[in-house]
């Protein structure tokens with residue numbers, strides 16, 4: 441521990457609740473490795489404020505002593521953005537004790553949630569007042585509003601509701617000089633220059649600490665219909681989406697799953713079974729919803745899928761018979777990353793290209809990678825309708841333990857080159873963190889890099905907010 445860190449911790453102890461300063465290594469240890477277990481960090485202390493005032497106090501101490509802070513929510517991020525450096529040169533700033541929903545209103549269609557509120561808890565609170573926060577993803581039981589905002593998370597309902605950027609009405613944050621930016625008023629119109637709120641969304645903790653967020657709510661759904669379809673290829677899957685969209689506006693989830701990913705889930709995740717008896721090369725999980733209690737959404741989706749079957753857009757389809765089955769279908773989709781972790785070494789690439797190019801991209805990029813690196817298995821799954829898939833490459837079973845850093849690095853460069861050549865993004869929804877920073881530096885146009893650096897320097901001249909992340 442450096443002298444500056446020791447001094448900061450002593451002063452924090454004098455001024456904050458004892459629960460806000462944690463130095464027991466056993467309590468810190470579970471939080472210094474990223475969710476995928478690939479990046480291991482260290483931190484001499486974990487600060488856990490319970491209020492915006494406490495966060496401001498901590499940030500002022502950090503600025504005074506030039507000690508870096510790494511904000512952290514649920515630690516479910518996929519780019520190791522919340523993992524502190526391995527040399528112990530930063531303190532963890534856990535936001536999980538700031539977990540109050542300050543207000544929630546169906547009249548205003550707004551909730552103001554503190555940064556540490558877990559997404560599933562916000563879902564429950566909205567449900568209780570007949571409303572809904574329409575962003576969800578597999579980590580909903582652990583990820584937090586602060587983390588979701590700071591990564592501009594997407595998830596499975598982006599098709600209709602957009603990413604966090606379109607669901608955040610305002611942000612309260614402590615800026616690197618310790619001042620508090622309060623954007624929680626939820627004003628529909630506010631043109632006082634640059635939007636600080638929007639700057640903080642997707643900033644991955646590099647421009648300040650998000651302490652609370654005003655979030656847009658929509659009416660709760662009256663019913664949903666969930667279906668699982670077998671399709672020949674991603675091209676057909678996209679045709680199916682367009683076919684449905686032309687006939688209904690009730691589709692809000694549309695996830696592509698290759699047979700290979702489904703096989704992994706069935707092998708490694710207990711209590712899972714294939715929805716369709718026959719094997720299909722590709723599958724699509726569809727969710728359609730309605731807010732109208734009189735509407736029969738299941739009948740509507742069944743009719744449309746029947747017609748799509750007739751037109752040979754899909755090979756087969758089954759509708760979830762009840763909520764339990766609907767959850768079981770979603771579990772298959774949400775468990776892919778977990779199943780891959782059990783299977784072995786997997787490289788994850790969260791990429792986007794223009795939607796219409798994605799079907800060909802998935803197939804062609806997988807073939808190129810598999811041919812260049814014999815033995816690996818490449819495939820893409822996820823949010824096809826957003827032009828965003830998770831392009832994952834699994835190591836051969838005999839791969840050496842250093843596969844990630846050796847062959848893996850070359851594979852990632854190849855995938856990122858293919859994405860860039862296709863006019864896409866090497867990070868669609870997971871952010872840059874520390875895992876993609878070098879690739880951002882290699883591939884982003886100079887104008888983008890210069891702007892990122894200039895903004896960072898202007899707001900955080902001392903470099904105390906999550907150094908080493910996002911900004912090359």
Ligand SMILES: Cc1cc2nc3c(=O)[nH]c(=O)nc-3n(C[C@H](O)[C@H](O)[C@H](O)COP(=O)(O)OP(=O)(O)OC[C@H]3O[C@@H](n4cnc5c(N)ncnc54)[C@H](O)[C@@H]3O)c2cc1C
Pocket residue numbers: 475510511512513514515516517518520521522535555576577578579582583584585586587588589590591592593594595596644645646648649650651774777869870873906909
């Ligand atoms: C099973 C699974 C499925 C997932 N599915 C999706 C998906 O479909 N779509 C998607 O977009 N993501 C997905 N993710 C990734 C992840 O859930 C999101 O990135 C989420 O937003 C991270 O929230 P968190 O609270 O865990 O943040 P953390 O992992 O703790 O932090 C993420 C980043 O935000 C910063 N940060 C956290 N809190 C604050 C704060 N209060 N102020 C400032 N900075 C902060 C951290 O420093 C870090 O840079 C998935 C993850 C898992 C494990």
